[in-house]
Every structure is written in structure tokens, then in C-alpha cells.
Amino acid sequence: MEIFTPANVSFIMAGFLKTIEISILAIIFSVILGTVLALVKQYCVGKLSPFKWLVSAYIELFRCTPNLLWILFIYFTVKGSDIFISVLAFTIFTSAVMAEIIRGGLNSIPKSQFEAAKSQGFGFFASMRLIILPQTFKTIIPALFSQCTTVIKDSSYLAGINVMEFMFSAKVVMGYTSDLSQVLLLYGFVFLLYFVLNFGISLIVRAYQRRVVAA
């Protein structure tokens, strides 16, 4: 039986689009939440330090436990659509990683930038938004994009809760055949698409790094 029928292919490609959709949403939300976490961990001192401890605990907790655990956890505790559950699970997990990446970027900004901003009358939030964070994001672009690759790859863990993403929809189609060559072809297709997507991202990052080094 030929497995690459138009119906099967469009079914799998719908899964591929879902993978991309979940990944993009998860990345956007985790960058936002990660920025907030990074700022709290970095700048909440004195009376505000309990917030800093809380955020540190959050980051360590998610850094030291598997992604799949949180996917299952959220799936069990939260009711909602596939996309909502997936994006939520990935956001709480990935934002901890993003926070550490962004903090690394904040640390690389010279102190004089903060002092200059202050001396020019910028308040904390204005100097962050207009001066510090734009420079921070520029320095962490490579790490940020490699984390995007990780999110895209890890989204296949969602097959564990039967979300119809790329891997799971390919698995469903594989259920229709017991012919080994068909299964291998299908796996080849799945590997190829993931590879093209992630390798493409890493090529873009490498080109960007070369441009930055050259400049």
C-alpha cells in the first residue's frame, strides 16, 4: 500500500503546521515571561529580594526537571484546547531557560550604559526599554535562536499527550501500514522536515554571527 496519498500527506502537513504554530507561540510567550523573570532576578534587591528568591527557585525548578514532566502535569491539571495546553506547558518551562539567557545578555552590557542612561534622566523602566534591553537582545540572538530549535524539537514530546503535532500525526499514518519500507520512508520524511527547519534556523544564526564578527 502506498502511504503517501494526498490525504495522508495533507494530514501530516497539518501536523507540521501545528508544530510550527505551537513553537512560535511558545517562543513568543517565553521570551516575554523570561524577560520579566530575568529583570526580577537581576534587579529586585533590598526590600524586593523575596521576589528574586522566588524567581531563582522557579528557574532552578524548571532547569532541573524534564520538559515532559511539565507537559504531562499541565495536561493533567489544566483543561483547554490542545494548542492552549501545549503552549502553556512550553511557556512555563522555556521561560526559565529564556530568563537565564536574557540574564546572561544583561550581564554583558557595560555598566557605563546604565550610568549614562541614569545621568540622562531615564527612569528604570525607560532605560530598560529604550537602552538596555535592545542591546541585550542583540547580543543574545544566537542563544535565543538555538533555544527556538530546542522548542521545535521538544514539541515532539507532545506526542505523549496525543496532540496532533508533526510526530504524532506521522505516527497515526504509520499505524495504517505494516510494510517496513513504507515506515522507513515516512520516518525519512519526518526526519527530513525537522532537519530542514532546524538546520535552516542554525544557518541563519551562523550567517548573522559572521556578519556581526565582520562588522
Add this chain to the structure above:
Amino acid sequence: MLDGLLDAKRWEITMAEMPALWEGFAFTLQVVVAGLLISLVLGTILGVFSTTRSRVLRLISRIYVEFFQNTPLPVQVFFYYMAGPRVLQMITGAESPVRLSAFAIGALGVGLYHAAYISEVIRTGIESVPRGQMEAALSQGFTRVQSYIYIILPQTFKVILPPLCNQALNLVKNTSVLALIAGGDLMYNADNFVSTYGYLQGYIMACVLYFIICFPLAILVQWLERRSKRRPRAKNIPGITPAPEPAKEA
């Protein structure tokens, strides 16, 4: 579903079921050790390949690294699980599909996957020490072995140890992929408990157990990172450096 989180009865049942989780914990640890061994050996070989002059070896290493870094681990593991036995049957000519144990799939899965990352770590480590260091050491009268022990390797380790431990940490977390193929690891046993009893406590205990393995590793990574940023100090090596001058009396 968060209700019942403080229910004493539920915790009691969870504690009674802990042996299953500990069993998964022990199994996860075994997979971690085997996976680490595979990834360290293969990663070092591939890393050295990528710094040799041979174009073929460099290409092999490159292709391996790009493939394993750019495709998801769960897909790789599903592949070993679903297609592996029959592919092996075809290769070996056995009569029936070659059964692969969950342990073998897990160790190979994370081992091959992290070998790609470790290979990159080793490559950066080797490339970070300029060739001039060896020449300088030799010109100062160090033998080749001494140069490696005192000059080259300490600099290499400084670069590779933090990311290496970070990879070990990720490897531990990634063994949870076994739960997707009913592997009997910690994640699977915890998930089993939750779906049997419907109590969230199973996940919480799994979280605690993973944390027990990973948190010390995370601390180690941070410590190594701080240490690698310190400037090197002069060391006294008996028989090589001149005897230290006696401290001057104040």
C-alpha cells in the same frame, strides 16, 4: 484538579506506591550512566575527528553532529523503538524482529543524541588551546607528556567541563523520553501512578526525584563556570618550577 493536593489520604497512598517510583528512579539512573558512557566515548571520538586534517573524518563528524542536533530526540527514539527491531532483523537475517530492551533503546537514544553535543564541546575545547602553547611548553624543557599534563589539558578542561556537565544534566532530563515508549523509567512509572489513581502526587514526587539528581549537577555547572572565569595563578609543581622563595619576614 489541584484540589486534593493536601489530602492526607492521597499522600498516604502515594507514599505506599513509592517503591514503583524508586524502581523507575533506579532504572533512570542506569540509563543515565550507560547513556553518559556512550555519549562521552562517541562524542570524544567525533570531536577529535572534527579537528583532524582528514577531510573524510571531518565530514563524518559534521554530518553526524548536524543530523542528531537538528532532529528531535523523541523522533529518534520512536524510530529505534518502532523500526529498529525490523531493521536489525533485515541486517542480521534473523527469523523474527530483534527485540530491543527499553534499557538499550534509552541508553542508545540519549547516548547517540548527546554524543553530537559533546563532540561540539570537545572540538571547542581542543580549538581553544592555541598550537603555540605546546611549542612554548616544549621550548621550556617540558616533555610532551608533561606539556599535556601541566599546560594543555588544564586549559582544555577549563573550557569543556562546564558545558560537559550541562550536557550531563540535559541527558538526565532527556531520559524521560522513555516514558513515550512505555520504558519503565521514573517518568513512566510516575505517569502510570497518576493514570491509575488520578492523583497529581505522582508527578510531584517525580519532580522531587528528578530534582534530586539534577540540582547537584546544576550547582556543579555554576561552580565550574565561576571557576573557569578565574585567572590562572602560578602553581608550584615539584621538580619542574623552581622552589618557592621563603616568605619574607615582615
